Amino acid sequence: MxxxxxxxxxxxxxxxxxxxxxxxxxxxxxxxxxxxxxxxxxxxxxxxxxxxxxxxxxxxxxxxxxxxxxxxxxxxxxxxxxxxxxxxxxxxxxxxxxxxxxxxxxxxxxxxxxxxxxxxxxxxxxxxxxxxxxxxxxxxxxxxxxxxxxxxxxxxxxxxxxxxxxxxxxxxxxxxxxxxxxxxxxxxxxxxxxxxxxxxxxxxxxxxxGPKLLYRNSLDQRLMKSPALQVAMQEYAQQKNLSDDQVKAEVSKLVDEIAANYSERLLRIGDRVLTWLWNKLYKGINISNAERVRQLAQDGEEIIFVPCHRSHMDYLLLSYVIYRQGMVPPHIAAGINLSFWPAGPIFRRGGAFFMRRTFKGNKLYAAVFREYLHQLFNNGYSVKYFTEGGRSRTGRLLSPKTGMIAMTVQGALRGIERPITLVPVYLGYDHVMEVGTYHSELKGKSKEKESVGQVVKTLRKLKNFGRGYVNFGQPISLNKHLDNEVPQWHESINPMEQQKPSWLTPTVNSLANKVMVNINNAAAVTAITLSALVVLGVERRVIAKSTLEAQLDLYLKLLRQARYSADITIPELSGKELLAHAIELKKFTVSEDDLGQVISLDISSAVTMTYYRNNILHLFALPSLIAASFVYHGVKTREQLDNVIEQLYPLLKNELFIGLSQQELATYVDDILLSLTALELISDSDGQYTIMTAHKPQLMILAQHIQETLERYAIVLKIMQKKPHIERSALNNDSHALAKRLSNIHGINAPEFFDKQVLSSFISELKEQGYIDHDDSHLPKVDQLVETVSGLLLPNVLATIKVSLN
Known part of the structure; x- marks a missing residue:
C-alpha cells in the first residue's frame, strides 16, 4: 500500500x-x-x-x-x-x-x-x-x-x-x-x-x-393479463352473470386481501427490533447448515422454505435468520387470521401474503391465489409456507397439508425456467410461549382468536426463554423428484392452463412426506428436550440427579455413535452441563433428601414437558424399541429382533416421519446394537444378546420412551381383535375412550396419547399396511401384530387394557 x-x-x-x-x-x-x-x-x-x-x-x-x-x-x-x-x-x-x-x-x-x-x-x-x-x-x-x-x-x-x-x-x-x-x-x-x-x-x-420489486399497480396489471387468470375470470363472469369490469373489481379486492407489500425499509427497522427481541427472549439462536441454502440462492435456484410450525414466533425467527444469513427474506404464506390490525399491515410489508383456510366454493379466489403464487415464483422471489397448515399442539410433526405443495408442483408445470428447490427447516425452542394454551385446546377449549390484546399480553410476558434453534435440512430438488417419480412429467407442462395430471396427487403426497422426513432429519437435540425425555420415562417422574446426569451422558454417546442423520445437531456438552442448563430455565423441580438432589416434574409440568420430548421422540423410537425388545419381549437373537422391527417399523415410520430405507434401517440397527454393546448395556456373544445386569436400569429407562406409542397401538389392535367387523369411526371412538381411561389409571400425561387425529392416522396406516380390508374387517395378520405389541408392554398396562375390554 x-x-x-x-x-x-x-x-x-x-x-x-x-x-x-x-x-x-x-x-x-x-x-x-x-x-x-x-x-x-x-x-x-x-x-x-x-x-x-x-x-x-x-x-x-x-x-x-x-x-x-x-x-x-x-x-x-x-x-x-x-x-x-x-x-x-x-x-x-x-x-x-x-x-x-x-x-x-x-x-x-x-x-x-x-x-x-x-x-x-x-x-x-x-x-x-x-x-x-x-x-x-x-x-x-x-x-x-x-x-x-x-x-x-x-x-x-x-x-x-x-x-x-x-x-x-x-x-x-x-x-x-x-x-x-x-x-x-x-x-x-x-x-x-x-x-x-x-x-x-x-x-x-x-x-x-433479491429481484427488483414490483409496484402494486404493476403487479395487478400482470395478474390481470395472465392468460390462465383471464380464463378463470371469463368463466366466473358467465357463471355469476357479471360484467368484465365487475369481475376485475372483484379480482382487485382479492389481490388486496392476498398480496404482500414488501418493504426493504421495514426489514431494516425489523432487523433492529428483532435483534432486541431475540436478546430479550433468548440467550442465542443456534443455526445449522445455512451455507447450503446460501449456495442454492447463489446458484439461482427458486427456493421454497418449508419449516415445521411450533409457534407464531416461527414467522419472525426464520425470516430474521435468513436475512442475517445474507439472503433475501422470503414471501410468507400466512393464515388470514393474522391479517388483523396492526399486525396485518406490518406483516405484509415484511413479505407476508395471506390465504384463507379453505379454497372450496370460490374458484375465482383459488385462481387469483394460484396466479399470485406463480408470479412470485416466476419473478424469482423465494417463498415460505408451513406444510402442517397450523401449529403443532403436541410437539410432534403433524400430517402435512398438501395444498401449497400441489400449487408448487403446478407452478413447475407452468414452465418456470429456474429450478425449484424445497428447503425443509427444523425450528425448535427451549420455551414455546403458546405451549400452555395448546394443552388447553387439546382438552377441548376453543382456540383464542388472534388480536391486538393477544399481542399485548404476549409482550408483557417477555423474558429469557433459553435458546432458539434453526436447522436447515437436506434440500429437495423438485425437478429431480419429478424425474424420479414421473419421468414423463415434462409432457404435462402448459404455461396457459392449470394442470391436474393423474400422477399429481400421489407425487405430491410422496413429496410432502419427504419434506416432513427431512425436517425430522435436521432435529436439534437440546438440554430441555433430552432432559424431558428421560424424566418422563421414569416412574412417577422423579429421578436422582446423578442418575439423570448419567442417563443424559448415555444418550449423548448413543446419538453420536449410532447417528440417526447427518443433519441432526447434538450439543457438545456433558450430561451434567445439559442438566444445569435445563434447571436454569426452571422447567424441573429440584429437591434434596439425605442421599442427594432429586429432579422431578409435577403433573402440570409433566404435561408441558411432553411437548418438548416429542420434538425428538423420533430419534429414540428405534433405540427404545430395541431396548424394549430385550427388556420385555425376551429377544435373544438378531433374527428375533428383526422380526419385531419388521412388523413395527412401517407403523413407526409413518407416525414419526422416519425416512430410512430398508438398507439404511439395517445399518442403523447395526449401529444401535454396536453402541449398546460398547456402552455395556448388552453383551453380544456369537449373535446371542444378553442384558448386562449392572446397567439394566439404564436400558429399562431407554425402553420406556416407546411405551406410550405401543400402548396406543395395543388399544386399537385389541379392540379390532375383540370386534373384527367394527367400523373405522366406531374404532376411533372406542380407542379414544379406552386411551383416556388408560391415561387416567396409569398417569399418562401426553395429550396426544388419546388424540383422535393421532388414532385416526394410525388406523389409516393399518389399512395401508394391509391389516384392515376394504369393508373395515381386520385380517388374520392382526393377531400376530397384537402378540408382538403385547409382548413389548408393561404387564400392568396390558392387564388394564384386557380388563377394560371384558
Whole structure:
C-alpha cells in the first residue's frame, strides 16, 4: 500500500469505527467456510474502495485473520493482500482501470509458479451497504443508496445513511495451486479468475438483494393479463352473470386481501427490533447448515422454505435468520387470521401474503391465489409456507397439508425456467410461549382468536426463554423428484392452463412426506428436550440427579455413535452441563433428601414437558424399541429382533416421519446394537444378546420412551381383535375412550396419547399396511401384530387394557 493510500486509510478508520456496524455472513466464516488462518490469504473485493477496505479490516481484526491493509510476505517479496476486479469509480466519468488488476493477478500467479512458493488462499469478500433491491419499473436510480459502481462521494453518503446496515459476506476460499495447475498462461488464468469473480459478485448481489420489486399497480396489471387468470375470470363472469369490469373489481379486492407489500425499509427497522427481541427472549439462536441454502440462492435456484410450525414466533425467527444469513427474506404464506390490525399491515410489508383456510366454493379466489403464487415464483422471489397448515399442539410433526405443495408442483408445470428447490427447516425452542394454551385446546377449549390484546399480553410476558434453534435440512430438488417419480412429467407442462395430471396427487403426497422426513432429519437435540425425555420415562417422574446426569451422558454417546442423520445437531456438552442448563430455565423441580438432589416434574409440568420430548421422540423410537425388545419381549437373537422391527417399523415410520430405507434401517440397527454393546448395556456373544445386569436400569429407562406409542397401538389392535367387523369411526371412538381411561389409571400425561387425529392416522396406516380390508374387517395378520405389541408392554398396562375390554 502506497503512503498516500495508507494515509487515507488512517483518516477513514475513525469515522468508520463510529458510523459502521458490520454484520458478518456467515457468522463464523473460518469454521463454516474452512478458511485456514495459518495459510497465506489474499482477499478479492468487487470494487476498489477505501471505505470497504477499512470496514473489512475491522472485521478481519475481530476474526483474527490477516488484515487486508497489511502486505503479504511471500519469501523475500511483499505483495498486496487484496485485489479488486474493478477500479475505483471517479465522481465524474468512467473507470479506466480495467486491466490494472488483471496485471496484478498475473504477477501473483507468475510468482506462485516458483517451486519453493507455498499455496495462497483467495478469499472473495462482498460488502453491501443496505439491502435495497430497487424497483423493476424505477426510471431514476437512487443517488444515495445504490451500491452499484459507487464513487467516493456517494460512498460517503452511503456510510452516513446505511453504515449500520453494512453486510460483509465471505465466500469459500480458492486454492491458487489448483488455479495455476493448468497449462494456460498467467494472463489467461488472471482473466478467467477476473470473470469468475465478477460473476460470483453478481450472483452474491442477487442472493443478498433479491429481484427488483414490483409496484402494486404493476403487479395487478400482470395478474390481470395472465392468460390462465383471464380464463378463470371469463368463466366466473358467465357463471355469476357479471360484467368484465365487475369481475376485475372483484379480482382487485382479492389481490388486496392476498398480496404482500414488501418493504426493504421495514426489514431494516425489523432487523433492529428483532435483534432486541431475540436478546430479550433468548440467550442465542443456534443455526445449522445455512451455507447450503446460501449456495442454492447463489446458484439461482427458486427456493421454497418449508419449516415445521411450533409457534407464531416461527414467522419472525426464520425470516430474521435468513436475512442475517445474507439472503433475501422470503414471501410468507400466512393464515388470514393474522391479517388483523396492526399486525396485518406490518406483516405484509415484511413479505407476508395471506390465504384463507379453505379454497372450496370460490374458484375465482383459488385462481387469483394460484396466479399470485406463480408470479412470485416466476419473478424469482423465494417463498415460505408451513406444510402442517397450523401449529403443532403436541410437539410432534403433524400430517402435512398438501395444498401449497400441489400449487408448487403446478407452478413447475407452468414452465418456470429456474429450478425449484424445497428447503425443509427444523425450528425448535427451549420455551414455546403458546405451549400452555395448546394443552388447553387439546382438552377441548376453543382456540383464542388472534388480536391486538393477544399481542399485548404476549409482550408483557417477555423474558429469557433459553435458546432458539434453526436447522436447515437436506434440500429437495423438485425437478429431480419429478424425474424420479414421473419421468414423463415434462409432457404435462402448459404455461396457459392449470394442470391436474393423474400422477399429481400421489407425487405430491410422496413429496410432502419427504419434506416432513427431512425436517425430522435436521432435529436439534437440546438440554430441555433430552432432559424431558428421560424424566418422563421414569416412574412417577422423579429421578436422582446423578442418575439423570448419567442417563443424559448415555444418550449423548448413543446419538453420536449410532447417528440417526447427518443433519441432526447434538450439543457438545456433558450430561451434567445439559442438566444445569435445563434447571436454569426452571422447567424441573429440584429437591434434596439425605442421599442427594432429586429432579422431578409435577403433573402440570409433566404435561408441558411432553411437548418438548416429542420434538425428538423420533430419534429414540428405534433405540427404545430395541431396548424394549430385550427388556420385555425376551429377544435373544438378531433374527428375533428383526422380526419385531419388521412388523413395527412401517407403523413407526409413518407416525414419526422416519425416512430410512430398508438398507439404511439395517445399518442403523447395526449401529444401535454396536453402541449398546460398547456402552455395556448388552453383551453380544456369537449373535446371542444378553442384558448386562449392572446397567439394566439404564436400558429399562431407554425402553420406556416407546411405551406410550405401543400402548396406543395395543388399544386399537385389541379392540379390532375383540370386534373384527367394527367400523373405522366406531374404532376411533372406542380407542379414544379406552386411551383416556388408560391415561387416567396409569398417569399418562401426553395429550396426544388419546388424540383422535393421532388414532385416526394410525388406523389409516393399518389399512395401508394391509391389516384392515376394504369393508373395515381386520385380517388374520392382526393377531400376530397384537402378540408382538403385547409382548413389548408393561404387564400392568396390558392387564388394564384386557380388563377394560371384558
Amino acid at each position: 502506497t503512503n498516500s493510500l495508507s494515509r487515507w486509510v488512517n483518516i477513514l478508520r475513525w469515522p468508520v469505527r463510529f458510523l459502521v456496524r458490520s454484520k458478518l455472513v456467515p457468522k463464523d466464516p473460518c469454521a463454516e467456510l474452512n478458511i485456514d488462518r495459518h495459510k497465506p490469504i489474499v482477499y478479492v473485493l468487487k470494487t476498489e474502495s477505501l471505505t470497504d477496505l477499512v470496514a473489512l479490516e475491522r472485521i478481519c481484526k475481530s476474526l483474527k485473520l490477516p488484515l487486508p491493509t497489511q502486505p503479504l510476505q511471500l519469501g523475500e517479496r511483499k505483495i498486496p493482500r487484496y485485489f479488486c476486479v474493478q477500479g475505483r469509480v471517479p465522481v465524474f466519468g468512467k473507470n479506466n482501470d480495467a486491466n490494472k488488476f488483471i496485471n496484478r493477478f498475473s504477477e501473483l500467479i507468475n510468482f506462485l509458479r516458483q517451486p519453493e512458493q507455498q499455496d495462497v488462499q483467495i478469499v472473495p469478500v462482498a460488502l453491501f451497504w443496505g439491502r435495497k433491491p430497487g424497483r423493476e419499473d424505477d426510471t431514476v436510480k437512487a443517488a444515495v443508496i445504490a451500491d452499484e459502481q459507487a464513487s467516493w462521494l456517494r460512498k460517503i453518503m452511503m456510510v452516513l445513511f446505511l453504515g449500520r446496515d453494512n453486510f460483509v459476506r465471505f465466500s469459500q476460499p480458492i486454492s491458487m495451486v489448483e488455479l495455476i495447475a493448468s497449462r494456460s498462461s498467467d494472463e489467461r488464468i488472471a482473466h478467467k479468475l477476473s470473470r469468475l469473480a465478477r460473476f460470483h459478485f453478481h450472483r452474491q448481489a442477487q442472493t443478498m438483494l
